[in-house]
Amino acid sequence: MEATIEKEICVTHTKETCVTAVAAVRDTLYVLNGKWKLPLLLALADGPKRFKEIQRDLQEITPKVLSKELKELELNEFLERKVFATTPVTVTYELTPYSRSLDKVLKELREWGLQHRQRIIKSRKNKVE
Amino acid sequence: MEATIEKEICVTHTKETCVTAVAAVRDTLYVLNGKWKLPLLLALADGPKRFKEIQRDLQEITPKVLSKELKELELNEFLERKVFATTPVTVTYELTPYSRSLDKVLKELREWGLQHRQRIIKSRKNKVE
DNA sequence: GATACTACTATCCTAAAGGATACCGGTATC
DNA sequence: GATACCGGTATCCTTTAGGATAGTAGTATC
Numbered sequence A, B: 001m002e003a004t005i006e007k008e009i010c011v012t013h014t015k016e017t018c019v020t021a022v023a024a025v026r027d028t029l030y031v032l033n034g035k036w037k038l039p040l041l042l043a044l045a046d047g048p049k050r051f052k053e054i055q056r057d058l059q060e061i062t063p064k065v066l067s068k069e070l071k072e073l074e075l076n077e078f079l080e081r082k083v084f085a086t087t088p089v090t091v092t093y094e095l096t097p098y099s100r101s102l103d104k105v106l107k108e109l110r111e112w113g114l115q116h117r118q119r120i121i122k123s124r125k126n127k128v129e
Numbered sequence C: 001g002a003t004a005c006t007a008c009t010a011t012c013c014t015a016a017a018g019g020a021t022a023c024c025g026g027t028a029t030c
Numbered sequence D: 001g002a003t004a005c006c007g008g009t010a011t012c013c014t015t016t017a018g019g020a021t022a023g024t025a026g027t028a029t030c
Helices: A005-010 A015-032 A037-045 A051-058 A063-075 A097-128 B005-010 B015-032 B037-043 B051-058 B063-075 B097-128
Strands: A079-084 A090-095 B079-084 B090-095
Touching: A005 A015, A005 B097, A015 A037, A015 A097, A015 B015, A015 B037, A015 B097, A037 A051, A037 A063, A037 A090, A037 B015, A051 A063, A051 A090, A063 A079, A097 B005, A097 B015, A097 B097, B005 B015, B015 B037, B015 B097, B037 B051, B037 B063, B051 B063, B051 B090, B063 B079
Parallel strands: none
Antiparallel strands: A079 A090, B079 B090
């Protein structure tokens, strides 16, 4: 073990950078966390949608939770809420270009996750045999 | 917006691959989730440690929670529990080589997190001014 | 005038994560 | 014989995420 995780994640070994690094990782985890963040980002990936429209797409989400999740995503600048003065008023939610900055992270998360699942399934098999 | 998140994360646009991709991302998030997973991995990064030793390093963790987290990390094959027949018995926890496969993921998470924090701080400043 | 749709908010409830505290069997030390 | 250390487990409690259900203001439709 030459390049330890600590080396990787903390870059240098001072306590301060370590704390910062852990906080940064946690920030990212936090932003993506919760049951609905990912499905919500995906639901909006094919263009702007209205509140009820999203609710119908995600089927099981309650309006309270949807409202909260949308607000969080908006605070993180992943989406923009637009109000149109139609009658009745129309509200749409639309992904920002910045939301695409997650692509690289999501790709890594997906690949590691796929690989990990395979590995764990394999290990369990070996133990049973 | 040419390469949407959907394209990035789902690779193809069929519903099945999308569901799999979301599940894979969520698997990874789940593995790293919780208050203590990261600090624990870091604590073990400089070599094997004993139960009480880890508890002292992390200071605020209770034995119950530490025990649970260690078991989860072991199930995910990030660490190995070794029992030595000394008197009294000695138990050590040690990172596996496989735990290093997280390095790349953690690096992405850290970098995105750092960048995001800067961005959000900046936006808030602009709004106040 | 009754019903329905939109974009939500409000209130209550449940389950799970995590913390506080106490304890356990075994050994070693004073 | 009392106290302390190790590696935990057991029990209770609090906080938080999220769900269930109901309701609201404004408009449109029958």
